[in-house]
Amino acid sequence: MAVREKVGKAFHAMKRLGISEEKVKPVLKRLVKLYNKEWELIEEDNYRTLADAIFECEDDENGERKDGPPFKKQNRGNGEVKMLSNETGKSIVCKEELDHDLGDNGNQVVPWEGEPVVHSPQGTHSSNICSGSFNPSCNEATVAVKSEQKMVFSTVEDITRGTEKVKISLVDEIGNEKLPHFVYFNENVTYEAAHVHISLARIADEDCCSDCKGNCLSSHLPCACAGLTGGEYAYTTEGLLTKHFLNKCIPKESRDRKHAVYCKDCPLERAKNSNLPPGKCKGHVLKKFIKECWRKCGCDTNCGNRVVQRGVTRKLQVFVTSKGKGWGVRALEELPQGAFVCEYVGEILTNMELYDRNTQSAAGKKKHVYPVLLDADWSTEENLKDEEALCLDATNCGNVARFINHRCEDANLIDIPVQVETPDRHYYHVAFFTNRKVDALEELTWDYGINFSDKGHPIKAFRCRCGSDFCRDKRRRR
Numbered sequence: 098m099a100v101r102e103k104v105g106k107a108f109h110a111m112k113r114l115g116i117s118e119e120k121v122k123p124v125l126k127r128l129v130k131l132y133n134k135e136w137e138l139i140e141e142d143n144y145r146t147l148a149d150a151i152f153e154c155e156d157d158e159n160g161e162r163k164d165g166p167p168f169k170k171q172n173r174g175n176g177e178v179k180m181l182s183n184e185t186g187k188s189i190v191c192k193e194e195l196d197h198d199l200g201d202n203g204n205q206v207v208p209w210e211g212e213p214v215v216h217s218p219q220g221t222h223s224s225n226i227c228s229g230s231f232n233p234s235c236n237e238a239t240v241a242v243k244s245e246q247k248m249v250f251s252t253v254e255d256i257t258r259g260t261e262k263v264k265i266s267l268v269d270e271i272g273n274e275k276l277p278h279f280v281y282f283n284e285n286v287t288y289e290a291a292h293v294h295i296s297l298a299r300i301a302d303e304d305c306c307s308d309c310k311g312n313c314l315s316s317h318l319p320c321a322c323a324g325l326t327g328g329e330y331a332y333t334t335e336g337l338l339t340k341h342f343l344n345k346c347i348p349k350e351s352r353d354r355k356h357a358v359y360c361k362d363c364p365l366e367r368a369k370n371s372n373l374p375p376g377k378c379k380g381h382v383l384k385k386f387i388k389e390c391w392r393k394c395g396c397d398t399n400c401g402n403r404v405v406q407r408g409v410t411r412k413l414q415v416f417v418t419s420k421g422k423g424w425g426v427r428a429l430e431e432l433p434q435g436a437f438v439c440e441y442v443g444e445i446l447t448n449m450e451l452y453d454r455n456t457q458s459a460a461g462k463k464k465h466v467y468p469v470l471l472d473a474d475w476s477t478e479e480n481l482k483d484e485e486a487l488c489l490d491a492t493n494c495g496n497v498a499r500f501i502n503h504r505c506e507d508a509n510l511i512d513i514p515v516q517v518e519t520p521d522r523h524y525y526h527v528a529f530f531t532n533r534k535v536d537a538l539e540e541l542t543w544d545y546g547i548n549f550s551d552k553g554h555p556i557k558a559f560r561c562r563c564g565s566d567f568c569r570d571k572r573r574r575r
């Protein structure tokens with residue numbers, strides 16, 4: 098492809114993020130030079146490196162950056178320099194005497210209009226590559242097309258492959274995002290070493306309501322399960338979180354480290370390096386749990402204290418967000434406050450396994466961005482064994498929740514730990530509920546609780562583009 102065309106495409110991709118050609122031009126010039134004209138590095142991930150570099154330059158101009166310029170040069174002595182992007186960590190070796198940059202060609206941009214929207218059934222377009230290996234969704238996708246030269250809008254009718262009660266569609270109305278590669282799971286599955294004990298024998302009489310009948314919510318006294326929720330039912334008869342319970346789950350400054358609790362022997366620190374003594378616990382936010390009724394309970398399966406275990410019931414859709422956050426999730430209907438949306442499903446890993454995966458993926462430069470720690474009660478467990486200190490990783494296998502983006506402080510979803518099958522709190526379900534009324538088509542977000550300045554955390558911080566007035570990422574706040 099001619100350089101002019103490449104430049105045009107880059108401009109076009111940035112225009113979709115609302116970035117003007119004027120802003121793109123100088124940064125693109127620099128990147129082309131730095132990457133020694135290896136355009137694939139710039140084009141990767143829908144020009145994410147370019148977008149990041151532009152945002153970083155803006156931060157520079159606003160005097161917000163404190164960690165040096167967007168691109169560092171490392172002199173390697175022999176005329177070669179190693180270029181490192183602070184954001185992506187990508188590196189490339191190139192010659193010090195770089196020849197001409199974008200030059201006039203780069204300035205004479207050929208507008209790239211893209212291809213018209215194509216909605217063709219999968220398989221009828223001979224040049225299509227079905228890049229959506231949500232195995233085996235290629236067979237089911239109504240449209241999932243991407244050809245070498247063309248950007249085409251993508252639509253998948255049901256990413257769940259029929260595993261959820263409702264269909265969850267995926268749409269790319271911008272024509273800008275690669276189809277995700279993962280296998281849809283509607284429930285957590287142990288990867289290898291994690292110990293999740295689910296057995297009836299472990300459920301003691303006080304851990305279930307075996308004497309109950311019908312619907313626990315209609316009895317005058319809270320059942321034994323509600324006792325484990327703190328002596329109250331978390332749900333209304335309409336299946337929503339009660340306002341009272343919701344308020345208890347979102348104490349002010351809940352994400353603030355001041356409210357964190359600290360383990361004596363933190364499993365995260367133990368996982369880091371077996372050759373060194375573990376470091377000090379950095380703190381975990383202690384959360385309020387819900388205990389749902391389950392199989393050993395005497396109530397009916399339609400008891401009102403069983404919400405999360407029934408799975409997704411709302412009309413959800415995966416879509417491409419603006420502002421470079423990639424895919425996101427929205428509901429196609431209005432959601433009332435306290436509505437259950439979905440749980441976070443993934444492979445159940447020990448933190449050791451997560452640490453290994455992170456190390457391997459860093460070496461292979463593969464992004465590994467979907468783990469959630471099950472640490473809502475670690476601090477109360479005296480001797481939490483490594484195989485019991487768990488997390489959920491939705492990178493390769495997961496459900497719709499793997500697409501929910503982060504928003505600092507004022508996200509519209511709240512994650513609540515829910516015990517269903519086991520009384521042990523080292524394994525639980527992570528369930529998302531709305532913390533306010535959410536309009537149809539509004540993006541659903543949750544606060545990942547990321548500490549953007551903690552470089553050692555297993556969940557790697559990204560440059561936050563949540564747009565919240567309370568954004569905690571100092572580099573990105575605007």
Ligand SMILES: C[S@@+](CC[C@H](N)C(=O)[O-])C[C@H]1O[C@@H](n2cnc3c(N)ncnc32)[C@H](O)[C@@H]1O
Binds near residue numbers: 498501504561
């Ligand atoms: C759990 S995934 C969410 C789905 C993701 N957007 C996708 O396209 O697959 C987390 C990743 O999404 C992106 N992301 C989520 N929230 C973001 C935010 N507020 N700002 C920038 N990127 C965000 C980051 O790349 C992050 O590592």
